[in-house]
Amino acid sequence: MNLRYSSRAAAALLAAFVASPGGTGAQEGGAAPAAASPGGAETSGAAAEEERRKLEEEIQKEMGGATSGRGATGVSKAQPAEPGPPAAPSATGGNPFARLLLLPDVSAIASVTADWNDQTDKVGFAFEELELALQAVVDPYARADVFVSFSDGKADVEEAYLTTLSLPAGLQLRAGRLFSPFGRINQTHPHVQEFIEAPLAHRLLADENLGGAGLVASWLVPLPWFAELQAAAQSTAPTEADEARFTGLARLSQYFPIGAAATLGVGLSAARRDEAAGQFRDLLGGDLYLRIRPPASRAYLALSAELHARRFQGVPGVAEDFEEGWWAQAFERFSPYWGAGLRYERAPAGAMPGDEKRIGAVLAWLPSEFQRIRLEASYDLLPDDTHAVTALLGLEFGIGAHGAHPF
Amino acid sequence: MTPTSRLLALLAFALPATALAGPRVVTTTEGLASLVREVGGDAVKVESLSRGIQDPHFVDANPILAVKLRDAELLVDVGLDLEIGWLPPLVVQSRNPAILPGGPRRLTAASAVQVLDVPTGPVDRSLGDLHPAGNPHFLSDPRRGLQVSSAIARKLGEIDPANAQAYERRLADLRTRLEADLKRWEAQLAAVKGARIFTRHRTLTYFLDWSGLVSAGELEPRPGVPPPPGHLADLVEVAKRDGVKAIAVENFYDTKSAEVVARHSGAKVVPIPGDVGGEPDVKTYERYVEVLVSRLCEAVR
Numbered sequence: 001m002n003l004r005y006s007s008r009a010a011a012a013l014l015a016a017f018v019a020s021p022g023g024t025g026a027q028e029g030g031a032a033p034a035a036a037s038p039g040g041a042e043t044s045g046a047a048a049e050e051e052r053r054k055l056e057e058e059i060q061k062e063m064g065g066a067t068s069g070r071g072a073t074g075v076s077k078a079q080p081a082e083p084g085p086p087a088a089p090s091a092t093g094g095n096p097f098a099r100l101l102l103l104p105d106v107s108a109i110a111s112v113t114a115d116w117n118d119q120t121d122k123v124g125f126a127f128e129e130l131e132l133a134l135q136a137v138v139d140p141y142a143r144a145d146v147f148v149s150f151s152d153g154k155a156d157v158e159e160a161y162l163t164t165l166s167l168p169a170g171l172q173l174r175a176g177r178l179f180s181p182f183g184r185i186n187q188t189h190p191h192v193q194e195f196i197e198a199p200l201a202h203r204l205l206a207d208e209n210l211g212g213a214g215l216v217a218s219w220l221v222p223l224p225w226f227a228e229l230q231a232a233a234q235s236t237a238p239t240e241a242d243e244a245r246f247t248g249l250a251r252l253s254q255y256f257p258i259g260a261a262a263t264l265g266v267g268l269s270a271a272r273r274d275e276a277a278g279q280f281r282d283l284l285g286g287d288l289y290l291r292i293r294p295p296a297s298r299a300y301l302a303l304s305a306e307l308h309a310r311r312f313q314g315v316p317g318v319a320e321d322f323e324e325g326w327w328a329q330a331f332e333r334f335s336p337y338w339g340a341g342l343r344y345e346r347a348p349a350g351a352m353p354g355d356e357k358r359i360g361a362v363l364a365w366l367p368s369e370f371q372r373i374r375l376e377a378s379y380d381l382l383p384d385d386t387h388a389v390t391a392l393l394g395l396e397f398g399i400g401a402h403g404a405h406p407f
Numbered sequence: 408m409t410p411t412s413r414l415l416a417l418l419a420f421a422l423p424a425t426a427l428a429g430p431r432v433v434t435t436t437e438g439l440a441s442l443v444r445e446v447g448g449d450a451v452k453v454e455s456l457s458r459g460i461q462d463p464h465f466v467d468a469n470p471i472l473a474v475k476l477r478d479a480e481l482l483v484d485v486g487l488d489l490e491i492g493w494l495p496p497l498v499v500q501s502r503n504p505a506i507l508p509g510g511p512r513r514l515t516a517a518s519a520v521q522v523l524d525v526p527t528g529p530v531d532r533s534l535g536d537l538h539p540a541g542n543p544h545f546l547s548d549p550r551r552g553l554q555v556s557s558a559i560a561r562k563l564g565e566i567d568p569a570n571a572q573a574y575e576r577r578l579a580d581l582r583t584r585l586e587a588d589l590k591r592w593e594a595q596l597a598a599v600k601g602a603r604i605f606t607r608h609r610t611l612t613y614f615l616d617w618s619g620l621v622s623a624g625e626l627e628p629r630p631g632v633p634p635p636p637g638h639l640a641d642l643v644e645v646a647k648r649d650g651v652k653a654i655a656v657e658n659f660y661d662t663k664s665a666e667v668v669a670r671h672s673g674a675k676v677v678p679i680p681g682d683v684g685g686e687p688d689v690k691t692y693e694r695y696v697e698v699l700v701s702r703l704c705e706a707v708r
Contacts, residue, residue, distance in 0.1 A: 048568070143499065166504035170477065220477060220502050226470040255470045260458075263469055293467065296460040296659060300467075336465075337633070368631065369536055399532075404492045407468050 104136030104144075107400030109191050117390040127152055128196075128394070131189060135403045141166050144176075145403065147189065158189070159211070170220035179211035181218070181230040181251040182269040183285040183306055186210050192405050194302075194331045194339070195362050196376050196394045200347035201325025204310040205283065206238035210271075212247070226255040236273060247273040255407075265289035265407075279314040284322070291407075301332045308347075323348045325355075331362075339364040354383025372396045430480035430567050435490050436463050437684035438546040439483045439516060439555070441692040445581045446560045450570050456494075459684020462659040464631075468493040476501035479512070481566055483559060486517030489543035512566060517543065519558035520551040523612050535629025546682070548613035549592070549696045553585055588693060592700045596620070602707035605642060605654040605674070607665065610681070614699060620707070623651045626664050634664045646672035653706035657681030677706045 095101070111128040130150040137143040142162050149158040161176030179187045185199065186209055198208075214234025221227040230251040235244040253267040269285035286307045293300035305328040312318040325347025333339040341362045349356040360378035367373070376392040429450030434440040440455035447453060454475060457466045463485070466472075476482065476497055484490055498506055505512035517540075524542035526534075545551045560578040564571030596618045603623035604611075608630060615622055623645055628638040645651060646668065654665045655677045665676045679699055680689045689695050 046569075163499060165499065165507060167502065170502050172502050220473070220500070224474070226474050228470075257471050263467075263471060265470075291467070291469075295458050298462065298465050368532075370532060404468055404494075404496050406496060407470055 104134045105401040105403065107133045107135075107398060107402035109133070109396065109398040109402065111191060111394060111396045113196060113392050113394040115390065115392045117388055119388050129190060131158065131191065133400075133402055137165070138162065158209075170222060172218050172220070174216040174218070175214070177211070177213045178216060178234075179209045180234060180236065180247070180249050180271065181216055181232050182210055182249055182271055182283065183308065184265075184267060184287045184289060184304065185306060188406070191372075191396055191398070194329070194341050194364070195343060195360060196374055196392050197360070197378065199306070199325075199327040199343070200345050200356055200358055201306070201308045201327055203347060203350065204308045204323060204325050206236070207240060210236055210238060212236040212244055214247075225257070226253075228253050238273075245274045247271055261294045262290065262292045263407075265291075275312065275315060279312070282311050282313065282322075284309040298336050299333055301330065303330050304328070337366050339366070349383050352383055356383065357381045370398045429570055430563065431478055432481045432483065432563075433475050433479035434483040435466075435485055435494060436546075436682055438552075438682045438692060438695065439485065439559075441683040441690075441695075442546075442552065442556045443483060443559055443563075445692065446556055446574055446577050447563055448573065448577050450567070450573060451563065455684075456497075459680065459682040459686075459689070460658060462657075463489055463682070464492065466490070466493045468496050470497075470500060473497045473500035476506060477503050479503060479506055481512045481514065481562065482506035483514045483516060483562075485543050485545075486515035487522065487540040487543035488538050514558060514562045516555045516558065517541075517545070519554045520545050523616060524609060535627070536631030537629070542609060542612045544610045545613045546692075547611055547696075547699060548617040549585055549589060549692075550617055551613055552692055552696070553582060556581055584693065588696070592618075592696065595700055595704050599704050599707050602653075603649050603651045604677075604703065604707060605646070605651055605665075605668065607654075607656045607660045610657060611655060618700070618703070620703060623649055626654070626656075626668065639664055639668050640671075642668050643671040646674045653677045653703060655679050655703060658685040675706050677702050679703070 109131045111130075113126050113128055114123060115126065116123045128151065132148045132150070134146040134148075135144070142164050144160075144162050146160040147158040148160075149156045157177055159176070159178045161174045161178040164171075164173045167173065181187060182205065185193060185202065186205060190196075190198075212235045214232060216230055216232040216234075218228055218230040221229055228251075230249075230253075232247075232249040232251075234247050234249065236242075236247040237244040249269065249271040251267060251269040253265065255263055255265045258264055265288070267285075267287040267289075269283070269287075271283040273281040273283070275281055288303075288305045290303040291300055292302075305326065307324060307326040309322045309324045311320055311322045313320055325345070327343055327345030329341055329343035331339060331341035341364075343360045343362075344358075345360075346355045346357045348354075358378055358380045360376060362374055362376040364372055364374045372395075374392075374394045374396075376394070378390050380388045380390065429447060429452070432440075432443050432447065432451050432453040434443060434453060434455045436457055437455045437459040440453050443451060443453045456472050456475065457463050472493075479501075482498070484494060498508075503512075504510060507513065508515070522541035522545070524538070526537065526539060526541075530537070530539050546555065556578055560574040563574045567574075600619040601621055603621045604615075605624055605626060606622065607626045609622075609625055611622070614620070624642055626634045626639070626642065628634060651672065651674050654669055654674050656662050656665045657679055659681050662676055662678070668674065669676045679702055680686045680695055683689055683692055683695045685695075686698070689698055
C-alpha cells in the first residue's frame with residue numbers, strides 16, 4: 001500500500017479534525033486545537049470543510065489520482081446496519097453462521113395455471129415459470145440481481161445485471177442481461193403484473209419481454225419531482241426467429257404527487273433496432289399510471305394505460321406505417337387479501353389485417369404476501385368477427401427473501 | 408417570470424439546500440422524525456417518508472420518496488427489516504451512496520437498542536410474516552426512545568460538527584424532560600402492574616417490557632395472519648379467565664376483530680396511535696408515549 005505520504009497528511013487531517021469544536025478528534029488531545037476559536041462555530045465549521053476539501057484534493061494529487069473520489073463510503077465508521085440476533089455467548093471459534101451471512105438473498109417464485117376456452121372446451125394445465133432470484137451487493141460500489149427462469153424443458157437467464165451504487169451526479173449504470181427500459185410493463189416480471197396474460201399490444205415489442213445483453217445508463221434529473229432519463233444500448237431478439245441485433249433505446253419516466261393520496265406516473269419511450277443493412281425497426285411507447293391510495297389504508301386503486309407503436313423502415317414488402325396497440329386497465333386492491341381488475345385492449349391481430357380486441361377481468365386472492373390465486377376471464381374479438389372466451393386459473397407462490405418490488 | 412427564470416427558480420429549489428444551517432434529515436417513520444426534531448432543533452430540516460397514520464410495514468416504494476432520499480444528508484431508519492418491503496429499492500434509486508446500509512450518513516436506530524423477540528429456533532414463514540431479526544417496534548418504550556435519541560445526537564454531531572455541542576445540549580434537555588416524564592408515567596403504571604392486555608400485532612413488546620403490563624396474546628394468531636374465528640374465540644376465553652380488560656389496536660389496523668372479542672369478553676377496545684402522527688393531536692414523541700400510558704392505564708384500571 002502506498003501510504004508514504006501518510007505522516008504529513010495525517011497531521012493535516014488531525015488538524016482539520018480538531019478544528020471543529022466537538023469533533024471526536026479533540027479528545028485525543030495530542031495536536032493543539034489549532035482553530036477552536038470560541039464563538040466561531042459556524043465559520044470554523046465552514047473553514048474546516050474547506051480545509052478538508054483542500055486536503056482531499058491534495059491527497060488525490062499525491063495518490064496520482066488513483067483513488068476514486070467517493071470510493072470508500074465510510075466503511076470504517078459504519079455500524080452494522082442490521083444487528084443480527086445476538087451472537088452466541090462467546091466468539092470462541094468465530095461466528096458459525098459466517099457462510100450464511102455471505103449468501104445472497106435467494107428466492108423462488110413459481111406460477112402454474114389451468115386454462116379453458118370455448119373453442120376446444122378442454123381444460124389444460126401449464127407450468128408457466130419458476131423464477132429463481134439471487135440478489136446481493138457485490139462490493140461497496142455495486143449490487144447484482146440475477147433472475148433465472150425455468151419453464152417446461154428450458155432454463156433461461158431472464159435478467160442478470162450489475163447496478164452501480166456510487167456514481168456521482170445522479171447517474172446509475174446497469175450492465176448485463178436486462179429487460180429494456182421501454183414502457184412500464186416490459187420491465188416487470190410476470191409475478192408483479194395484475195393479469196396472468198400479457199397484454200396483446202406487447203406482441204409489437206417482443207414475444208415475451210424485450211431485452212438482451214447490454215448497458216443502461218440512467219440519470220435522476222435534479223428536479224423536485226421524480227424524473228429519470230434512461231438511455232440503453234442492447235442486443236435484442238424480439239422473437240425466437242430473430243437474430244440478436246443492436247438496439248438503441250431512450251426513456252423518460254416521471255412521477256408527480258397529486259395530493260397526499262395519489263401519484264401520477266408518465267413515461268415516454270423510443271427505440272430503434274437495426275434489422276438488415278439499411279433497415280430499421282422503430283418503436284414508440286407512452287405509458288400512464290395513476291395510483292390512488294389513502295395513506296391510512298392498504299387498499300388502493302391503480303389505473304394504467306400503455307400504448308406501443310412499431311414501424312419497419314426499408315424492409316422490402318413491409319409497409320412503413322406505424323402499427324399501434326394499447327391497453328387500459330383498472331385494478332382495485334380492496335384489502336390486503338383481495339383485488340380485482342378490468343382491462344380493455346386492442347392490437348394488430350397479426351395473422352390477418354385489422355385489430356384484435358379483448359376485454360378481460362381478473363379476481364385475485366392473496367392468502368398471504370407469499371401466495372396469490374387468480375381467476376381471469378377474457379373475451380376476444382378478431383377482425384373477421386370470430387370470437388373466443390378464455391378462462392384462466394393461476395396459482396403463484398414465493399419462498400425465500402425476494403427484493404422489494406418496484407412501484 | 409420569464410420561462411427561463413422560472414426554470415432557474417425551479418432548479419434552485421431542486422438543488423440540495425446547502426445554504427441550510429444544519430443537515431437535511433430523512434427518516435422512515437414519524438416517530439424517528441420527532442426524535443430528530445427534538446435533538447436537532449431548528450438546525451435540521453427533517454422529513455419522514457411514511458406518515459404516522461400509515462402501517463410502516465406496507466409503505467409503497469413510490470419513486471417520489473427516492474427524490475427525498477437523493478437530497479438526504481442523513482437517513483435514519485428503524486431497521487430489523489421493518490422497511491424491507493420498500494426502503495432498499497428506494498435507496499438504490501436515490502443514487503445517494505452515503506445512505507446505503509453501513510454508509511456514513513445512515514443511522515439504523517435498531518443499532519442503538521437492545522432488541523427483543525429475536526427468534527432463537529428455526530424460522531420459516533409457517534410462523535407468519537415475522538421479523539427474523541427481532542421486533543422492530545421499539546419506540547413504544549421511552550427508555551429505548553432516549554437511547555435512539557442519543558444515537559441521533561451522536562450521528563448529527565458527526566456529520567455536522569459545527570453544531571455538535573448544540574445537539575448534545577438539546578439531547579440533555581430531552582433527557583431531563585423524559586426522565587421527569589418517566590417518573591410520572593412509572594408512578595401511573597405502578598398502579599396497574601401485571602394487568603393483562605391484548606394487542607393486534609406484536610407491536611407493544613417493548614412498551615410492555617417497560618410498563619409492567621403483560622401481554623395475554625395477539626389478535627393475529629401469527630404475525631400478518633388475519634385472525635380466524637376460532638382464534639378469537641380462544642382469546643375470548645382467555646380474556647374471561649385472566650380478566651383481560653383492554654385490547655390495544657393501532658390506528659392503522661381494522662378494529663373489527665377487536666370489537667368482536669370485546670363484545671364477547673367485556674374487554675375494552677383501546678385505540679392507540681401506532682406512532683407519532685397516528686392521531687391528529689399526537690405531534691411529539693412525549694405526547695405519543697403519554698397517550699399510550701394514559702389510555703392503557705385508564706382501560707385496565
